[in-house]
Amino acid sequence: MFSEKDIDSLRADISAKMSGYRLKHTLGVEDMAVRLGELYAPEKINILRVAALLHDVTKENSLEKQLQICENLGIIISSAMLMAPKTLHAVTAAAILPSEYPTFAIPEVIDAVRWHTTGRADMSICEKLIYLADYIEDNRTFEDCVLLREYFFGTDVPGMSASEREEHLDKTLVLSFDLTIKQLISEGTPIDEQTCAARNSLLKKLK
Ligand code: DGI
Ligand code: FE
Ligand code: FE
Numbered sequence: 001m002f003s004e005k006d007i008d009s010l011r012a013d014i015s016a017k018m019s020g021y022r023l024k025h026t027l028g029v030e031d032m033a034v035r036l037g038e039l040y041a042p043e044k045i046n047i048l049r050v051a052a053l054l055h056d057v058t059k060e061n062s063l064e065k066q067l068q069i070c071e072n073l074g075i076i077i078s079s080a081m082l083m084a085p086k087t088l089h090a091v092t093a094a095a096i097l098p099s100e101y102p103t104f105a106i107p108e109v110i111d112a113v114r115w116h117t118t119g120r121a122d123m124s125i126c127e128k129l130i131y132l133a134d135y136i137e138d139n140r141t142f143e144d145c146v147l148l149r150e151y152f153f154g155t156d157v158p159g160m161s162a163s164e165r166e167e168h169l170d171k172t173l174v175l176s177f178d179l180t181i182k183q184l185i186s187e188g189t190p191i192d193e194q195t196c197a198a199r200n201s202l203l204k205k206l207k
Helices: 004-017 020-040 042-054 063-073 079-083 085-100 107-114 125-136 143-153 162-187 193-206
Strands: none
Touching: 004 020, 004 042, 020 042, 020 125, 020 162, 042 107, 042 125, 063 085, 079 085, 085 107, 107 125, 125 143, 125 162, 143 162, 162 193
């Protein structure tokens, strides 16, 4: 799908655009996406690398710039979305891919980027792995991130059967949503409805 050369040139492009902090995080997500990909979707590792490199590509834009991107591309922002402005960068990053990164703008990449912040119901494997890699990449030191990383790696994932491994991933995602929702409640911040839909759909599957 994507060659090593394509990925190296994308990494160079992203490296030139991002601040040191965001770049370090982005490269951390790429590394974690590869580790998770080896466990869950070895055939999709290059897709995961690309999605990781692009997932926060508009994160450093101001709110005004994010809204401008939406206006230019005819994307209608709901009032609920405006109440959770930190989730907007996932919308804009996905939206600019076809015009700004056409080589990489395949549906699996676009969807993994689009849903990396809130998740959604019935997530694909690439969506789940990018969402989780973003949460637990090694540079994240926030208490919830450390807890989730330890939960995920604190058991013998390679030794599990395929169905046990899938269940472990889903349980890890439920825990991540629990932690995020608790954090948002403690801040008095609105919870995006996709975050709730994602958690509900995983609970239904795990039942
Ligand atoms: O972009 P990153 O910082 O790497 O990580 P991210 O894309 O997961 O964004 C995290 C931010 O998004 C964090 O400040 C919490 C916020 N967020 C995630 N889900 C929700 C949310 N904010 C609101 N208001 N509602 C959500 O459901
Ligand atoms: Fe993000
Ligand atoms: Fe991120």
